Amino acid sequence: MPVANLGYLHISEQQAGAWKSFGVDILGLMAVERSDYSNSSFLKADDAPFRIMVSANGEDRLLASGWEMASAAAYLEILEQLTKSGVQYSNGSDAEASERCVSEFVRLQDPAGNTLEIYHGRTLPEECACDFESPQGIERFITRDMGMGHVVLPAPDIEETHNFYKEVLGFGDSDDLRLPAPAEGAPEMRVLFMHADNPRHHSLALFNGPSPVGCIHMMLEVGSIDEVGSCLDRVNAAGLPLMASLGRHCNDNMLSFYVIAPGGIAVEYGYDGLQLDWNTFTPTVSTVGDVWGHAYQAPPSE
Ligand SMILES: [Fe+2]
Incomplete structure (x- = not known):
C-alpha cells in the first residue's frame, strides 16, 4: 500500500517565532496555540490539526517530512515493507505522536539522509479543532x-x-x-x-x-x-x-x-x-x- 499524501512538515528555526509570523502574515496560514507544546508553532491550512510544525531548535532547516498512510492496516503493511527491504526505522514516542497529532509514527532516513516520518491516524486535539480561517482571506488551500x-x-x-x-x-x-x-x-x-x-x-x-x-x-x-x-x-x-x-x-x-x-x-x-x-x-x-x-x-x- 503506497503512501497516501504529504501530511505535514517539521521545520526548525533559529529565530523563534519568525516562521509563525511568515506563515500567518505572508502565506495566510492560521496559527494554533497549544498550551502543552508552547515551544513549537503550529500552522494550520485546513481541517487537519496542523500542516507545518516549527520548533526553535537552534538551526534553520527542514527536520522531517511527515507522510500519511490511509489506514492502520496500510501503516502496518509499509512497516513490513521497510523491514523486508532492510530499512531501519525507529518508533516515535507517545509524546512525539501526541505533538504531531498522529496515532503512531516511525522515523527513518532515505538514502540521501533526509528524515521521514511515516504515520497513520491524524488525531484532533481540542485546541486544533477550530475551523480553518485564513488571516489573509485565503478561501481554502488545496489539500x-x-x-x-x-x-x-x-x-x-x-x-x-x-x-x-x-x-x-x-x-x-x-x-x-x-x-x-x-x-x-x-x-x-x-x-x-x-x-x-x-x-x-x-x-x-x-x-x-x-x-x-x-x-x-x-x-x-x-x-x-x-x-x-x-x-x-x-x-x-x-x-x-x-x-x-x-x-x-x-x-x-x-x-x-x-x-x-x-x-x-x-x-x-x-x-x-x-x-x-x-x-x-x-x-x-x-x-x-x-x-x-x-x-x-x-x-x-x-
Ligand atoms: Fe514545486
Missing part, C-alpha cells in the same frame, strides 16, 4: 486527501534515493526533468517528480544536488490566481527575497512564485496544479521546466 502540497528534497545520489521511494514506499513516477548544467563543469540538473496515492501531480520531487537547509522547496496551493497575486503583494511589501519570479511549470501546470522563508527554505505558492488519474497516466520526460517565467533570483548574500 484534504491530496495532502498539504509537495516537498522537493535534496538527493545527490538521485538514482538510489529514487529507487527507495519507488520500490519501498510505493511512490509512482510523474516526470523526469533534465536541465542543462547551470555552469561549465557542473553536472546536468535533474529533478524526479513522484506522486503518492492521490491525484496531485507530485507530492515529492528529488533534486540531484545538496541543500544547506535540507529542502529544495516546499509548495502550498491555493484556489485562485488572485490569491497567488495577493500573496506576492504581501511578499513584496515585506521586502522578502524571491527564489523565482511568477511563472507556470510545464509538468504540473502550476502557476506560482517562490519566496524564501526566514531561515532559507523556499516556499512555492501557486494555483492550478494538475490532478491526474494514475490509471491512464504515462510518466513523462521533460527538458523544459516552464511555459513562461520562474526566472531564478540568486538568494541575497548573508
Whole structure:
C-alpha cells in the first residue's frame, strides 16, 4: 500500500517565532496555540490539526517530512515493507505522536539522509479543532486527501534515493526533468517528480544536488490566481527575497512564485496544479521546466 499524501512538515528555526509570523502574515496560514507544546508553532491550512510544525531548535532547516498512510492496516503493511527491504526505522514516542497529532509514527532516513516520518491516524486535539480561517482571506488551500502540497528534497545520489521511494514506499513516477548544467563543469540538473496515492501531480520531487537547509522547496496551493497575486503583494511589501519570479511549470501546470522563508527554505505558492488519474497516466520526460517565467533570483548574500 503506497503512501497516501504529504501530511505535514517539521521545520526548525533559529529565530523563534519568525516562521509563525511568515506563515500567518505572508502565506495566510492560521496559527494554533497549544498550551502543552508552547515551544513549537503550529500552522494550520485546513481541517487537519496542523500542516507545518516549527520548533526553535537552534538551526534553520527542514527536520522531517511527515507522510500519511490511509489506514492502520496500510501503516502496518509499509512497516513490513521497510523491514523486508532492510530499512531501519525507529518508533516515535507517545509524546512525539501526541505533538504531531498522529496515532503512531516511525522515523527513518532515505538514502540521501533526509528524515521521514511515516504515520497513520491524524488525531484532533481540542485546541486544533477550530475551523480553518485564513488571516489573509485565503478561501481554502488545496489539500484534504491530496495532502498539504509537495516537498522537493535534496538527493545527490538521485538514482538510489529514487529507487527507495519507488520500490519501498510505493511512490509512482510523474516526470523526469533534465536541465542543462547551470555552469561549465557542473553536472546536468535533474529533478524526479513522484506522486503518492492521490491525484496531485507530485507530492515529492528529488533534486540531484545538496541543500544547506535540507529542502529544495516546499509548495502550498491555493484556489485562485488572485490569491497567488495577493500573496506576492504581501511578499513584496515585506521586502522578502524571491527564489523565482511568477511563472507556470510545464509538468504540473502550476502557476506560482517562490519566496524564501526566514531561515532559507523556499516556499512555492501557486494555483492550478494538475490532478491526474494514475490509471491512464504515462510518466513523462521533460527538458523544459516552464511555459513562461520562474526566472531564478540568486538568494541575497548573508
Ligand atoms: Fe514545486
